[in-house]
Amino acid sequence: MKVTKLACLVLLALVATGTRAQNGAEPATPKPASAAAPEAPTPVGTPADYVIGADDTLHVSVWKEPDLTATLPVRPDGRISLPLLNDVPAAGLTPMQLAASITEKLKKYIADPRVTVVVTAMNSRRIFVTGEVIHPGALPLLPNMTMLQALSSAGFTQFANLKRIYLLRTESGRQVKLPFNYKEVVKGNHPEQNITLRPGDTIVVP
Numbered sequence: 738m739k740v741t742k743l744a745c746l747v748l749l750a751l752v753a754t755g756t757r758a759q760n761g762a763e764p765a766t767p768k769p770a771s772a773a774a775p776e777a778p779t780p781v782g783t784p785a786d787y788v789i790g791a792d793d794t795l796h797v798s799v800w801k802e803p804d805l806t807a808t809l810p811v812r813p814d815g816r817i818s819l820p821l822l823n824d825v826p827a828a829g830l831t832p833m834q835l836a837a838s839i840t841e842k843l844k845k846y847i848a849d850p851r852v853t854v855v856v857t858a859m860n861s862r863r864i865f866v867t868g869e870v871i872h873p874g875a876l877p878l879l880p881n882m883t884m885l886q887a888l889s890s891a892g893f894t895q896f897a898n899l900k901r902i903y904l905l906r907t908e909s910g911r912q913v914k915l916p917f918n919y920k921e922v923v924k925g926n927h928p929e930q931n932i933t934l935r936p937g938d939t940i941v942v943p
Contacts, residue, residue: 784880789827789835790861790936791815797839800851805843808857821846832856864934868942869897878938883931884917887940898943904932905939 791813799805809817815828832854843850862878871892899919906913917930
């Protein structure tokens with residue numbers, strides 16, 4: 738009999754718990770998704786203060802306007818061609834500045850235009866490698882690229898003199914020659930020689 742009374746008490750407790758759960762607050766209704774324009778991510782490695790130059794490739798996106806969204810090269814005159822706007826100056830501006838410029842111009846044709854500009858190819862920022870390397874010629878200058886990183890992309894021939902490499906750089910209108918001893922730098926010596934490269938630098942491997 739005691740067991741029966743205990744079972745009844747447990748059953749009553751379970752029923753009471755279920756009733757409280759049913760009478761509790763209703764689950765929150767999911768809020769509708771925001772209608773704000775999604776922000777296009779900046780590609781990894783593109784600095785926020787990157788200045789657009791000739792030969793760069795840009796992706797210009799106008800939210801909800803597929804006919805105005807395009808991937809475009811920057812012409813040698815520093816301009817890009819967009820529908821409605823024709824020629825738009827791009828060189829010398831950051832992506833955010835160009836987006837603001839295009840937004841202002843589109844206000845004549847579109848209500849509340851939302852423009853995003855992304856640099857997809859930084860072709861205006863180049864360095865050059867010449868001499869006893871496997872891949873001579875122009876290389877895209879990546880953000881914070883060093884001498885060592887550039888040479889690892891170019892590779893050496895069997896005749897390369899790794900102790901007498903040098904960099905040619907134009908500073909204040911004159912050419913400067915900066916030595917680079919590859920064998921010492923890879924050992925951790927002379928880290929000051931492993932400088933950050935600038936657009937137009939030329940690495941010579943004798």
